[in-house]
Amino acid sequence: MNTTPATLTAPQDAIDALAGRVRGSVLRPGDEEFDTERAGFQTAATHRPSILVGAADAADVRAAVEFARDHGLPVAVQATGHGLSVTAEGGVLISTRRMTGVSIDPETRTAWVEAGVRWDQVIAEAAPHGLAPLNGSAPHVGAVAYTLGGGISLLAREFGYASDHVRAIDVVTADGVLRHVTPDSDADLFWALRGGQNNFGVVTGLRIDLVPVARVYGGGLYFGTDQVTDVLQAWREWTATVPEELSSSVALIRFPDLPRVPELLRGRYVAHVRIAYTGDEATGERLVEPLRAVGPRLMDTLAEMPYTESWSIYNDPTFPHPYLGTNALLRELDATAMPTVLDLVGPTAPVGCIVQVNHLGGALSREPEVASAVGHRDATYLVRLISILGTADEDTLLSTQQGVLDALAPWTVGRSLNFLFGAKDADQVRAAYDPADYQRLAELKAEYDAANTFRLNHNIPPAIAD
Numbered sequence: 377m378n379t380t381p382a383t384l385t386a387p388q389d390a391i392d393a394l395a396g397r398v399r400g401s402v403l404r405p406g407d408e409e410f411d412t413e414r415a416g417f418q419t420a421a422t423h424r425p426s427i428l429v430g431a432a433d434a435a436d437v438r439a440a441v442e443f444a445r446d447h448g449l450p451v452a453v454q455a456t457g458h459g460l461s462v463t464a465e466g467g468v469l470i471s472t473r474r475m476t477g478v479s480i481d482p483e484t485r486t487a488w489v490e491a492g493v494r495w496d497q498v499i500a501e502a503a504p505h506g507l508a509p510l511n512g513s514a515p516h517v518g519a520v521a522y523t524l525g526g527g528i529s530l531l532a533r534e535f536g537y538a539s540d541h542v543r544a545i546d547v548v549t550a551d552g553v554l555r556h557v558t559p560d561s562d563a564d565l566f567w568a569l570r571g572g573q574n575n576f577g578v579v580t581g582l583r584i585d586l587v588p589v590a591r592v593y594g595g596g597l598y599f600g601t602d603q604v605t606d607v608l609q610a611w612r613e614w615t616a617t618v619p620e621e622l623s624s625s626v627a628l629i630r631f632p633d634l635p636r637v638p639e640l641l642r643g644r645y646v647a648h649v650r651i652a653y654t655g656d657e658a659t660g661e662r663l664v665e666p667l668r669a670v671g672p673r674l675m676d677t678l679a680e681m682p683y684t685e686s687w688s689i690y691n692d693p694t695f696p697h698p699y700l701g702t703n704a705l706l707r708e709l710d711a712t713a714m715p716t717v718l719d720l721v722g723p724t725a726p727v728g729c730i731v732q733v734n735h736l737g738g739a740l741s742r743e744p745e746v747a748s749a750v751g752h753r754d755a756t757y758l759v760r761l762i763s764i765l766g767t768a769d770e771d772t773l774l775s776t777q778q779g780v781l782d783a784l785a786p787w788t789v790g791r792s793l794n795f796l797f798g799a800k801d802a803d804q805v806r807a808a809y810d811p812a813d814y815q816r817l818a819e820l821k822a823e824y825d826a827a828n829t830f831r832l833n834h835n836i837p838p839a840i841a842d
Contacts, residue, residue: 421463631646
């Protein structure tokens, strides 16, 4: 039976009273559905709350937050559990997976999404109207947390951060109040929520823009080990020439030798170039010619596709698994950077990790019409590192990742909050923001959550008054 710390809990009569208020479920360790409800996509760690509220609606979220406030308990929030940071050891976990409402307004090209909605739901609902959301590479990720962390979509260079396309936010703040937040109703909180993630409350719904995209030219080019260095050089030079309508990345990955992996990739160390282009197929074919000219591919899946099939561009794993992740936002991708990374974690390194480099710039570099807390818009590339637990012990994997970050330090401007997986120290969280923005976030945290109820996250502690 699962156990949790004896502290950070509340009297049984208070828990019973909470259960009487909640339309969803209130669970304790040992209850039949407790372990299923707290489980997420990330299996390296799992929340161990004293009280788990499976919220069915915003009223349930309010009840849970009021309960936590009244008993001095910290609050964690989970929809799909992809980006788990700090785990709850006691306290209250609010599971939003039941809150799956999606409403499309084709006239305004917007969608209302509840807290537990996954991107695949929004894609399916928007497609009949010739519209698409600004989702990331994995459509099974929760829409709300992704967007609040910034959100680098498949079409990011053309349309900017997903958080730049939020019109309204419903959020329960630490005082238990459900607020409908817009740029006009509360400019400071609207600014902080878009980039500050869940530091300021539990978001129960978002109104987001949809874009007029029904199809893309996209897919992947897979190159073998002996071509990795040439591919990286060619891709780096090529990114300086492409239009904003084309977003791309390259991943360096050793595929496992498993039946679920395409036979041509099994057991191989591969450079996988990913392409998403909203222009016509003929122009797309012409644009990728310099990449195909590098040499023969193990696989080439580039083609015209409906946006509903855009998941196939990255083909991210859909099964839960344990991983550690960090990243570096770079002002430039120096010619020496990637060869150094290959030396550290490439095909001949004793301990490797998955490396993904995203081309940024374009609309990502421009301030949105309504400013947000998303930082480091001057970054032109994002290097992500993912290590699968079990390939080496955790300390070795973390030190390997740190070695890559150290090598990239001369060009690093900060971190991306969306891709900090697992508990990170205060310096890494601070590095996700411009210094003045971080100070403003801390001051707003003191205003909206002085007790730091929402601290089981990549936490921004409240500023201390002089």
